[in-house]
Amino acid sequence: MATLALAHWATDLTPSSLPAPILQAALRSLYNYTGCAIAGSNHPTTLKAHTALAPFSPNSSPSHLLGQPSSTVSAPLAALLNGIASHVHDYDDTHLATIIHPTGPVASALLSYATHTSPSQPISGADLLTVLAAGIEAACKLGLAVWPTHYSTGWHITSTTGSIGAAVAVGKLMKLPARQLAHAIGLAATQVTGLREMFGSDCKSLHVGRAAESGFMAAVLAQEGFTSSTEALEAKRGWCRVVVGGGEEGERAVERLGELVGELGREWEVEKNAFKPFPCGIVCHAAIDGCVQLHEDGVEVGEIERVEARVHPLVMELTAKKEPKDGLEAKFSVFHGAAVGLLFGKAGPAEYADEVVRNAEVVEVREKIEAKADEGIAADEAHLKVHLAGGRVVVKHVQHAVGSLDRPMTDEQLEWKFVDQVGLVLGEAKAKKISDLAWGIADSPDVAAVISAI
Amino acid sequence: MATLALAHWATDLTPSSLPAPILQAALRSLYNYTGCAIAGSNHPTTLKAHTALAPFSPNSSPSHLLGQPSSTVSAPLAALLNGIASHVHDYDDTHLATIIHPTGPVASALLSYATHTSPSQPISGADLLTVLAAGIEAACKLGLAVWPTHYSTGWHITSTTGSIGAAVAVGKLMKLPARQLAHAIGLAATQVTGLREMFGSDCKSLHVGRAAESGFMAAVLAQEGFTSSTEALEAKRGWCRVVVGGGEEGERAVERLGELVGELGREWEVEKNAFKPFPCGIVCHAAIDGCVQLHEDGVEVGEIERVEARVHPLVMELTAKKEPKDGLEAKFSVFHGAAVGLLFGKAGPAEYADEVVRNAEVVEVREKIEAKADEGIAADEAHLKVHLAGGRVVVKHVQHAVGSLDRPMTDEQLEWKFVDQVGLVLGEAKAKKISDLAWGIADSPDVAAVISAI
Structure with missing residues (x-):
């Protein structure tokens, strides 16, 4: 209750309820502050920050919001908003070893910068993909260094x-020299955004947006000569130790970081980036996958009397919501995902809309599904047993869920996902056109031209 | 070396050095990202953030930089830059029990918001001081809850x-209702900026600026209905536990937080806010104070043969730099502070300028000073013994340094400090005029009018 208690206390406070010495103490603090702020206003540190950050405005350097071509905002705000948008459906990507969703923060910052600098500095598709890979490697290697303590402590590892x-x-x-890039790393590392407590609220996606914007700002400041520490990650009080809470775990994290940095370019993490086939927690993907397959096999929901699912124990721990009330809750319901899979043969964002979650037919199918944790079942595995009218039984075994490392999404499946979800915003015809543009970015001599058409 | 190694690896990476499957993996990640970002671009979460943050631009809602009346920037950038400026000389204020410098983040956000909303919503001085007190109480109570583990782990407690x-x-x-204010608290709490590793670089002051801007943004988002958690501070994975690394210390922190929130309005922290008389680490203030007093007593540096100082052990641990090379290093040199105190009778920002630090006369006095740690001496105490030409000895005992809780800066001393440091930027006559304006803010019916004249 501390948060609400603090909020209530502050809300109720009035000038007349403040003792006079407290008002005087506040005035002395403000007075002293004002002198300090004026005295520091022409300090080189302040001037570097001003020079670096002031040029970004919606007018002098507009940047592009994906899917919203009529909106232009400043480049840092574009990084923030694109980052939010990319994560808000929980449908992005997953580096499975760390459950980092790596592309959101990195690509959001990159695309904003690329459109900002265009056309004076055209950036080729090959260059864009190279720096994207570098950024994803950095994030995932850092995640591996601090996993799992960092996540279990309560940090949202995607944004941190x-x-x-x-x-x-x-x-x-920007082609920063290595030393300046190290300062940029430090400037980003010192901004540790994202508590897991925020999951289930708007704030979860803000983490991704703010991470993009923080990284963007870090690079812009470093370019202007703004310094941090060139030992920001490994120092005694650096990122690696601090974000696992120090102690022995901190020492282990720094040691692992050294090893992981040593294997950069030999062992690639971007290759292990998986794509979500369904916009919900990854643990229930195998069960949904099986239900989609049953639909494709011709199983009619009208004939289903009961479905028995045997799943990995985490499915029941994390997604056992039997009667979700809305789309957000449905993301934590293996029953909902399975039901729409059986009913519609798909489980995309449309199937997680509030009205679908509350639809009577969907509710009816959901109620026919039973799920049991089974220690003998792998995280990406599911066994389904469907009891049909007349005593018939159909069995489906999913050994590896679609989107797992053993059964990655194909380019065709990625394209289906793209057109399906983009179509909800822009219509199917435009979605197909944009899909072609997005694949074609690899060969573009100036990616900004492509991005601004998206 | 991990930070620089990562930077070098990234710098050296070229498209042609990337294996084709890695470029393809990067393209698949970018393609999938693009679809997700478009699909999320019209989601309510994204739209709320867009609506909340887009209005802030240097044109549509300019905000004021203290001491730089010709510069206007967007309100969030003003919060950031004023925050940097207020802390960059290490000359601000100190809540001694937590070593938080509380006014910088809170006032920087407030003044930006106040000038942004003017003149449509005039804010009185009494209201401004009331909300400033509320913000300072919140920061310091939170600091007390997590002190000292949070700081010793490596966090810059001022910005966090x-x-x-x-x-x-x-x-x-903004007059947010308590529930919305709780969401604002959560939106700020999830942005944990500031590693102590950055001390000694530009980045230290950035922490204060970014804290101001993060808090500003949190309130603006909450006003638009953007949600976080109303248990952000005390939850199992909330701020209080996470920023001390969890475990038993986390439980203790949450318990203390409950007690501290319970005493809000009865036990005030803003009253315990101390002001720095010298722009350097607080541990050496007693020794500098003694030297300034010796100057005022008429001791001539030309006659000094040797100074023996007995000081608290922390002075030697943190500020024993005998031959500082520049102003930044001089902040960590009790010898420099003492030398300029003896020589000039003051130790303000002017006495920490690089050229003063390297001045031959200053160096000569510095070399005559010896300091020894003494376990029997308090943190705000110093014993000085000055050996003068001809065998005379002068002794000075500072029981409580100026600026300590036992000997707080008087209003006159605060004013001297204000005019001295502001005069370096704007000249003495203007500094005195602005000092009067700054004291007068308490009685202003519209503080924005005052701030924009500062």
Whole structure:
């Protein structure tokens, strides 16, 4: 209750309820502050920050919001908003070893910077993909160094590592020398955004947006000569130790970081980036996958009397919501995902809309599904047993869920996902056109031209 | 070396050095990202953030930089730059029990918001001081809850608590209902900026600026209905536990937080806010104070043969730099502070300028000073013994340094400090005029008019 108690106390406070000595103490603090702020206003540190950050405005350097071509905002705000948008459906990507969603923070910062600098500094598709890979590697290697303590302590590992990945990517795009790029890494590392407590609220996606914007800002500041520490990650009080709470775990994290940095370029993390086939927690993907397959096999929901699912124990721990009330809750319901899979043969964002979650037919199918945790079942595995009218039984075994490392999404499946979700915003015809543009970015001599058409 | 190694690896990476499957993996990640970002671009979460943050531009809502009346920037950037400026000389204020410098983040956010909303919503001096007090209380109570583990782990406690203080202050100024203010607290709490590793670089002051801007943004988002968690501070994975690394210390922190919130309005922290008389580490203030007093007593540096100082052990641990090379290093040199105190009778920002630090006369006095740690001496105490030509000895005992809680800066001393440091930027006559304006803010019916004249 501390948060609400603090909020209530502050809300209720009035000037007349404040003792006079407290008002006087506040005045002395403000007075002293004012002198300090004026005295520091022409300090080189302040001037570097001003020079670096003031040029970004919606007018002098507009940047592009994906899917919203009529809106232009400042480049840092574009990084923030694109970052939010990319994560808000929980449908992005997953580096499975760390459950980092790496592309959101890095690409959001990059695309904003690329459109900002265009057309004076055209950036080729090959260059863009190279710096994207560098940023994703940085974020995932850092995640591996601090996993799992960092996550179990309560940090949203996507954003806490993503700002650093974004700084590496944008800094590299700016062609910063290595020492300046190290300062950019430090400037991003010191901005540790993202508590897991915020999951289930708007704030979860803000983490991704803020990580993009923090990394963007870090690179822009470093370019102006703004300094941090060139030992920001490994120092005694550096990122790696601090974000696992120090102690022995901190020592282990720094040691692992050294090893992971040593294997950069030999062992690639971007290759292990998986794509979500369904916009919900990854643990229930195998069960949904099986239900989609049953639909494709011709199983009619009208004939289903009961479905028995045997799943990995985490499915029941994390997604056992039997009667979700809205789309957000449905993301934590293996029953909902399975039901729409059986009913519609798909489980995309449309199937997680509030009205679908509350639809009577969907509710009816949901109620026929039973799920049991089974220690003998792998995280990406599911066994389904469907009891049909007349005593018939159909069995489906999913050994590896679609989107897992053993059964990655194909380019065709990625394209289906793209057109399906983009179509909800822009219509199917435009979605197909934009899909072609997005694939074609690899060969573009000036990616900004492509991005601004998206 | 991990930071520089990562930077070098990224800098050296070229498209042609990337294996084709890695470029393809990067393209798949970018393609999938693009679809997700478009699909999320019209989601309510994204739209709320867009609506909340887009209005802030240097044109549509300019905000004021203290001491730089010709510069106008967007309100969030003003919060950031004023925050940097207020802390960059290490000359601000100190809540001694937590070594938080509380006013920088809170006031920087507040003044930006106040000038942004003017003249449509005039804010009185009494209201401004009330919300400032609320923000300072919030930051310091949170600091007390997590002290000392949070700081010893490596966090810059001024900025990690300051963003929350700023959100409380701005949110209260906006008259957010308590529940929305709780969301603002959560939105600020999830942005944990500031590693101590950055001390000694530009980045240290950035922490204060970013805390101000994060708190500002948190309040603006909450006003638009953007949600976080209303248990952001005390939850199992909330701020309080996470920023001390969890475990038993986390439980203790949450317990203390509950007690501290319970005493809000009865036990005030803003009253315990101390002001720095010298722009350097607080541990050496007693020794400098003694030297300034010796100058005032008429001791001539030309006659000094040797100074013996007995000081608290921390002075030697933190500020024993005998031959500082520049102003920044001089902040960590009790010898420099003592030397300019003896020589000039003051130790303000002018006495920490690089050229003063390297001045031959200053160097000569510095070399005559010896300092020894003494376990029997308190943190705000110093014993000085000056050996003069001809065998005379002068002794000075400072029981409580100026600026300590036992000997707080008087209003006159605060004013001297204000005019001295502001005069370096704007000249003495203007500094005196602005000092009067700054004291007078308490009685102003519209503080924005005052701020924009500062």
